[in-house]
Amino acid sequence: MPELSVMIKATATCNLSCRYCYESNRPDGRGSILDTPRLTKFIAQVMDYVADVGAVSFGWQGGEPLTQGLDAFRRVVSRQAACAHRGTVISNDIQTNGTLIDDDWAALFAEYAFLVGLSLDGPEEIHDSMRTARSGAPTFALVRAGLEHLLAAGVDTNALCVVGPHNVERAGELYEFFASTGLEHLQVMPAMKFPAKRPEAPADFWITPEQYGRFLCELFDAWYGLSGEPKMSVQPFDAFLQSYLGAPAGLCLFSHRCDGGLVVAEDGFVYPCDFHQAAPFRLGRIGTDSIAALVSSARYVDFVGQKSPPANRCKECPWFQHCRGGCPRFSRGTAHGADFFCQAYRSLFEHADRRLRLLRYRFQSSLG
Numbered sequence: 001m002p003e004l005s006v007m008i009k010a011t012a013t014c015n016l017s018c019r020y021c022y023e024s025n026r027p028d029g030r031g032s033i034l035d036t037p038r039l040t041k042f043i044a045q046v047m048d049y050v051a052d053v054g055a056v057s058f059g060w061q062g063g064e065p066l067t068q069g070l071d072a073f074r075r076v077v078s079r080q081a082a083c084a085h086r087g088t089v090i091s092n093d094i095q096t097n098g099t100l101i102d103d104d105w106a107a108l109f110a111e112y113a114f115l116v117g118l119s120l121d122g123p124e125e126i127h128d129s130m131r132t133a134r135s136g137a138p139t140f141a142l143v144r145a146g147l148e149h150l151l152a153a154g155v156d157t158n159a160l161c162v163v164g165p166h167n168v169e170r171a172g173e174l175y176e177f178f179a180s181t182g183l184e185h186l187q188v189m190p191a192m193k194f195p196a197k198r199p200e201a202p203a204d205f206w207i208t209p210e211q212y213g214r215f216l217c218e219l220f221d222a223w224y225g226l227s228g229e230p231k232m233s234v235q236p237f238d239a240f241l242q243s244y245l246g247a248p249a250g251l252c253l254f255s256h257r258c259d260g261g262l263v264v265a266e267d268g269f270v271y272p273c274d275f276h277q278a279a280p281f282r283l284g285r286i287g288t289d290s291i292a293a294l295v296s297s298a299r300y301v302d303f304v305g306q307k308s309p310p311a312n313r314c315k316e317c318p319w320f321q322h323c324r325g326g327c328p329r330f331s332r333g334t335a336h337g338a339d340f341f342c343q344a345y346r347s348l349f350e351h352a353d354r355r356l357r358l359l360r361y362r363f364q365s366s367l368g
């Protein structure tokens with residue numbers, strides 16, 4: 001059996017109301033998949049499915065997954081351990097806004113080696129201009145406190161920085177800020193707003209490709225530094241470097257296939273992608289359908305292969321082998337048929353190609 005990666009939307013409920021959230025049109029209080037018989041059965045099915053390959057990765061998202069409480073996650077990890085076949089390596093990662101993290105959460109994440117994705121958009125004034133509580137109150141201080149708990153417990157933590165009008169012109173400053181926090185991983189993604197349940201509708205992007213291109217180039221300069229010895233792992237640069245080294249990019253966005261794994265919504269229905277949670281893409285339901293049936297369904301196979309053939313613009317693009325056409329979801333409604341941020345990626349490759357090839361050379365030389 002192949003490796004399996006499962007992303008579970010633990011709940012649609014969130015304690016914040018970020019201005020650009022693409023989930024923010026969804027009603028609150030729609031319950032949780034945690035502690036349901038469906039999830040209990042599904043975890044056992046997953047462990048059986050991966051018994052041969054011996055590795056599985058669970059991602060937990062929301063809404064805000066921590067609103068479901070520490071005990072619910074304790075039961076999840078206990079269930080994983082109880083159902084795993086001997087020798088199975090279980091990975092868990094969780095995406096959180098960080099406002100609810102205390103010592104107990106940090107201890108749980110440390111004990112079970114969770115990778116925590118922390119939503120943080122930069123220094124206080126930048127972060128608080130977008131990421132607010134439902135009351136409108138700022139959240140930076142809470143997130144910063146959550147980060148301190150994670151760092152003190154030694155939890156592997158990745159900052160997820162959404163790039164919007166509030167920070168797109170300040171890439172260098174952002175890099176300095178994140179480098180000063182003690183974090184070793186940073187991921188950036190452009191702000192966009194679209195109904196997750198209507199994937200056919202073009203997204204409402206908050207920054208232009210030109211802005212994002214300038215942002216990526218400036219961030220790359222800061223990341224590469226004067227000596228070409230990056231001190232943090234930064235996505236998407238890591239993905240591009242992997243591609244330059246001839247390895248899979250590790251991000252569906254820059255892979256030749258849309259195979260990011262299975263996405264389980266909070267009602268138990270399964271989709272092939274977080275951005276495609278609509279009936280035409282529905283694969284089945286956990287607890288009802290077997291995993292083999294989900295991943296061998298015609299819908300899944302078609303979805304995974306949707307980047308072939310690439311858009312005409314991509315076929316002639318000198319950067320195609322590294323970009324792979326970006327995300328089909330972001331191509332909807334664009335005049336050129338490629339990813340909305342195509343020009344941003346082209347700018348970055350033109351700007352960074354020589355240094356990415358230098359990093360590849362250094363890495364290969366270090367292997368002897």
Ligand code: SF4
Pocket residue numbers: 313314315317318319320323324325326338339341342343345346
């Ligand atoms: S840079 Fe643009 S044209 Fe080139 S592969 Fe990426 S999306 Fe396609």
Ligand code: SF4
Pocket residue numbers: 252253254257258259260272273274275326327328329330
């Ligand atoms: S549609 Fe976009 S987000 Fe979804 S799997 Fe494909 S590249 Fe990834």
